[in-house]
Amino acid sequence: MMGNGRDRPSWAFTLLIQVSLCIALYIAFYLGSPQRSGNGTRRALDLYFLSVRVGHRPSNQQTQLLKQMEKVAKIHKVKFVVNVSEFGKDDPLLLNGTLHFPSLKIPWYTTRASEGQEIGYFLKQITLPHEQMLDIIGIDTGSLHGSLHMKQPSDTGSDQLHWLMKTLAATDSKWRIVVGYHPLVVCEERKHAMEATKIYDPLHHIFLKYGVNAYLSKQGCTGHYTLNEGIAYIGNPGNTDENQNGFLLHRVTPLEIVSYYINSANEVVFKSKLHQRGREAM
Structure with missing residues (x-):
């Protein structure tokens, strides 16, 4: 006891x-x-989307690239893909991705560089979860490419610029991303190196006036990312650029867009962050 x-x-x-x-x-x-x-x-x-540039890739590289994209699309519940292409809807990456990879059977918004053969520009408006809108505006840089070194665009290019201004003026989205195949930076070779001389003024002035946040294209002489007067110029490398085979993952939030370039080894090669800005120039 x-x-x-x-x-x-x-x-x-x-x-x-x-x-x-x-x-x-x-x-x-x-x-x-x-x-x-x-x-x-x-x-x-947050909303996630992918952007990718095909380039001239062998079929085995395309398959590897699509497998990587599908894996990332599953993890982040990616809503759509921006395809930086000169072929439009005939792009082989788009066709293979939406046919053979279930997680990539989502909307693909594809550019075209048709040089005036057909209308290659479009507007896609995406409703964001935080009750805002994201504009994806595709332009046909084929009709503009020949005039990049000139101060004035061609007649076909002028029609497209008028369409772009009218489209931007009619929308009130918080985020606006313009997509084209060609980079808008004119480059010249100086002392055995490529140097940027200027950004294509007609489009840059429109971007400033109507509050465009970013321009997506293939990679040019300025590299992955250039920020000019608050506008981000983001380049998608192809397999011929630094021997990389990858894509960009973009995360859209109410206040910023963060972009991650993921290479063939599933490594984040670089990261860029674009903050929301006011439209003072409007």
């Missing part, structure tokens, strides 16, 4: 410790859960 009496305080003390730990764990969980829930909610409200 004496032994049992001595055990009671020990048992009660152990129970008290366990109850105290449970209460402390509950308080910690209760206090911590709003922060975790808040971060999770913000992440859930």
Whole structure:
């Protein structure tokens, strides 16, 4: 009986410790859960999309690239793909991706460089989870490419510029991304190196006036990313650029767009961040 009496305080003390730990764990969980829930909610409200440039890739490289894209699309629940191409809907990457890879059977918005043979520009408006709009505006740089070194565009290019201004003036989306095949930077070779001389002024002035946030294209002489007067010029490398075989993952939030270039080794080669800005020039 004496032994049992001595055990009671020990048992009660152990129970008290366990109850105290449970209460402390509950308080910690209760206090911590709003922060975790808040971060999770913000992440859930982010929109992800991919952009890729095909280039002249062998079929085995295309297959590898599509497998990588599908894996990333599954993880981030990617909503669409921007395909920087000169072939339009005849692009082999688009055809193979939407045919053979289930997670890539999502909308593909594909550029075209038709040099005036047909209309190659479009507007796609995407509703963002945070009650905002994202404009994806494709332009046909084939009709503009020949005039990149000149101050004035051709007649076909002028028609497209008028369409672009009219389209931008009629929308009020928070994020506006213009997509074309050719980069808008004129480059010249100086002392055995390619150097940028100027950005194609007609389009750059339109971007400034109507609050365009970014221009997506194939990679030019300026590299992956150039920020000019608040406008991001983002280049998609092809397999001939630095021998890379990859794509861009873009995360759109209410305040910024973050872009990650993922190479064939599933490594993030570079990361760029574009903050939302006002449209003071409008």
